[in-house]
Amino acid sequence: MSILMICNGEETEIGRQLAGGACPYCGGKVHSVDVRRQWKFCFMPICFKFKRKYFCTYCSRRLVLYFS
Known part of the structure; x- marks a missing residue:
């Protein structure tokens, strides 16, 4: 079975x-996507589940926020 x-x-x-x-890699603009x-x-x-993700518009990298 x-x-x-x-x-x-x-x-x-x-x-x-x-x-x-700004993006730390290329200095481009950052968009937040829900x-x-x-x-x-x-x-x-x-x-x-609802999430908010951050992407750079120039280099298309996904950015992660770290809170300290």
Whole structure:
């Protein structure tokens, strides 16, 4: 007997806006992107998570904030 589990994750961009500051690598502008992630199990939604990600517009790197 075997059990087949089907899990799927899907990301959707909700909004994009200009963030304050500059990229530490190239000095370009930084955009903040609001993302909704939806996890599905057998095509039924399980949970939603909302995150904010930061990207540079010139070098396209994903930036991570560290708080001290």
